[in-house]
Amino acid sequence: MSERTTNGGEPVRYGEEEVRRGSGGETHQVTGGGRPPLTTRQGIVVADDQNSLRAGDRGPALLEDFHLREKLFHFDHERIPERVVHARGYGAHGFFETYESLADITSADLFQRAGERTPAFVRFSTVAGNKGSADLARDVRGFAVKLYTQAGNWDLVGNNMPVFFIQDALKFPDLVHAAKQEPDRGFPQAQTAHDNFWDFASLMPESTHMLLWAMSDRAIPRSLRFMEGFGVHTFRLVNADGRSTYVKFHWKPKAGMQSVVWNEAVKLIGADPDFHRRDLWDAIGAGDLPEWELGLQLFDDDFADAFPFDVLDPTKLIPEEDVPIRRVGRLVLDRVVDNFFAETEQVAFCTQNIVPGIDFTNDPLLQGRNFSYLDTQLKRLGGPNFTQLPINAPKCPMATFQRDGHMATDVPTGRANYEPNSWPGEEGGPREDPEHGFRSHAEAVAGEKRRVRAELFADHYSQARQFYLSQTEVEQAHIAAAFTFELSKVERVDIRRRMVAGLRNVDEGLAQQVCDGLGLGELPEALPAARARVDDLKPSPALSLLRNGPQTLAGRKLGVLVSDGTDAALLDALLAAAEEEGMTTELVAPAVGGVRTSDGEQRPAGQQVGGGPSVLYDAVALLVSADGAAQLAGHPAAKDFVSDAFAHAKFIGCGPDADALLAAAGVERGADEGLVDLGGPGDAEAFITAARAVRLWAREAA
Ligand code: HDE
Numbered sequence: 188m189s190e191r192t193t194n195g196g197e198p199v200r201y202g203e204e205e206v207r208r209g210s211g212g213e214t215h216q217v218t219g220g221g222r223p224p225l226t227t228r229q230g231i232v233v234a235d236d237q238n239s240l241r242a243g244d245r246g247p248a249l250l251e252d253f254h255l256r257e258k259l260f261h262f263d264h265e266r267i268p269e270r271v272v273h274a275r276g277y278g279a280h281g282f283f284e285t286y287e288s289l290a291d292i293t294s295a296d297l298f299q300r301a302g303e304r305t306p307a308f309v310r311f312s313t314v315a316g317n318k319g320s321a322d323l324a325r326d327v328r329g330f331a332v333k334l335y336t337q338a339g340n341w342d343l344v345g346n347n348m349p350v351f352f353i354q355d356a357l358k359f360p361d362l363v364h365a366a367k368q369e370p371d372r373g374f375p376q377a378q379t380a381h382d383n384f385w386d387f388a389s390l391m392p393e394s395t396h397m398l399l400w401a402m403s404d405r406a407i408p409r410s411l412r413f414m415e416g417f418g419v420h421t422f423r424l425v426n427a428d429g430r431s432t433y434v435k436f437h438w439k440p441k442a443g444m445q446s447v448v449w450n451e452a453v454k455l456i457g458a459d460p461d462f463h464r465r466d467l468w469d470a471i472g473a474g475d476l477p478e479w480e481l482g483l484q485l486f487d488d489d490f491a492d493a494f495p496f497d498v499l500d501p502t503k504l505i506p507e508e509d510v511p512i513r514r515v516g517r518l519v520l521d522r523v524v525d526n527f528f529a530e531t532e533q534v535a536f537c538t539q540n541i542v543p544g545i546d547f548t549n550d551p552l553l554q555g556r557n558f559s560y561l562d563t564q565l566k567r568l569g570g571p572n573f574t575q576l577p578i579n580a581p582k583c584p585m586a587t588f589q590r591d592g593h594m595a596t597d598v599p600t601g602r603a604n605y606e607p608n609s610w611p612g613e614e615g616g617p618r619e620d621p622e623h624g625f626r627s628h629a630e631a632v633a634g635e636k637r638r639v640r641a642e643l644f645a646d647h648y649s650q651a652r653q654f655y656l657s658q659t660e661v662e663q664a665h666i667a668a669a670f671t672f673e674l675s676k677v678e679r680v681d682i683r684r685r686m687v688a689g690l691r692n693v694d695e696g697l698a699q700q701v702c703d704g705l706g707l708g709e710l711p712e713a714l715p716a717a718r719a720r721v722d723d724l725k726p727s728p729a730l731s732l733l734r735n736g737p738q739t740l741a742g743r744k745l746g747v748l749v750s751d752g753t754d755a756a757l758l759d760a761l762l763a764a765a766e767e768e769g770m771t772t773e774l775v776a777p778a779v780g781g782v783r784t785s786d787g788e789q790r791p792a793g794q795q796v797g798g799g800p801s802v803l804y805d806a807v808a809l810l811v812s813a814d815g816a817a818q819l820a821g822h823p824a825a826k827d828f829v830s831d832a833f834a835h836a837k838f839i840g841c842g843p844d845a846d847a848l849l850a851a852a853g854v855e856r857g858a859d860e861g862l863v864d865l866g867g868p869g870d871a872e873a874f875i876t877a878a879r880a881v882r883l884w885a886r887e888a889a
Contacts, residue, residue, distance in 0.1 A: 507727065833862075
């Protein structure tokens, strides 16, 4: 034990479980009790982390204070450039499990043995917003999967939509410039509702199909767990004989698809900008592990030749009804990151990371991506050795003659750093392996060197129409509303008009609704189409989100508004029924300290009513006492809790004493089957059963 004097003149002792004073007189714990000593980066134990080294009590700081200088120096350099797109993301660890051997179609090691597990890291993201933007922005979601296979890392860098805005990588910088904040004013943030985006989009008819997706509810998912993922491009699988099969990759969420409605998204952005990441973190923490099945659409040259579109065109998809999806494995996320920066930020995906048995096609977007991803990491992560970071390093044997560079952490041994060499054994380092090494599919390539697009790429409207016609009426209405919202934020009338003119090539009804919504007057003349539409495309039910909804509330969240005097038996019955369904539950109360229920018990709340709006929940219940209802009826946030849930077509469980609150919110008990009475025996179960539909869309149409 030792003593010393702070600048406050008070003696401080060092040792087990002791405290010392900072200049403000506050106390600080020092080492002991299992806590390791604080050190500098050089390992020197720090004696005082509260006061910099000064000449005299009130004198200047001294340059020799290496601890102060090192601490500030490191802090000054904590930030790295954010991703130029997909800046805001969230990752988790997990594994991929193969269902059956796919040796007949691919030699990819991870697909050889049924039941084998391959470690995985997944990063979900929004595209346009900056790193600090909100999770619920209307946007495409990135769905990037790194699979640490025994034959090297395979990155499947996909999105939650199966098509893309452009056909050629040359246009990507223009697309991203147009989508991000406008360069002169630096806004709007994380949204495409502005002139530049729609100016570009309306001048690029090839974006139409993707615009339909982006204006659909797919762009505002309820949870990262409840969305599909797509590899987008056509890839190849190559078997041991060198035979190639085309493939489109799909991730199918086990929990079913679900999105929010736009008005809900707007409110969620304020209520919880971290809604998606919190949801993922909470679900994994609670052991409700997010899971997707990997689906393959496999087809050959004959199919590709007969298909009315070019399978190399990333603005087109292949309907599942035409080429069924074969489910070949599952991806499970079972571990949150230990450190957001070290893992989620530093993870570097690259479309070029493929393994033997998988290969590229000539999709011009994919070809450009293959350059871009490696290149961008150099800027973002500062040097070529980002591959040595734990999150990026392969988990299989790795040996290369690549050497040195910034921040090399590998310590290669041996004399040879080149080959061929004549050093024997280990001294000579690794050698190529013609038998197991990666070989490109020997595709015959010939042609004139020209800047052109293949003719079939020119049909920009047929599949956009097919997508639109595949939606339910509710979804179609949401698409029209989204176009109207976004284009209403566009200041230039000619841009609004041009976009509506393009939509006429998709669907006259849609164009008319948007035209009316914008108050444009007469429908503008349709844009000329470069190629006639194929009009007999059958709707594809698989493209509808609502037709592929969950029909269960498992993994969903129930919010229960309570007050002092809430009937404890009713509350317990409801919570039990919800938990039985696999839901999580949260009490929302006038104060976060909770309420005293009818049995005299104090129940802590998860949220106070001002911070727990109903947009946070998939279904809500109002289990308030008569006094509580009367009090909450005068509380704006409590009224919004009810009226928002109603407006968002949610199921609302109405306790016997909730009338004053319902009335204040303008909601009539029993007005539709989404308002379910809770009071008698079996009501809780009946409410949960009814709410499995997740939304009562008929209410929206009414
Ligand atoms: Fe990306 N994209 N992209 N992209 N992309 C990036 O790479 C790019 C495209 C996708 O969580 C960048 O590391 C080009 C399609 C995801 O870290 C960059 C083109 C699809 C992520 C880049 C595309 C994607 C990115 C930015 C057109 C779906 C986030 C930072 C030719 C199939 C990965 C980075 C993560 C990230 C370039 C188009 C998905 C600049 C040039 C199509 C999920 O390299």
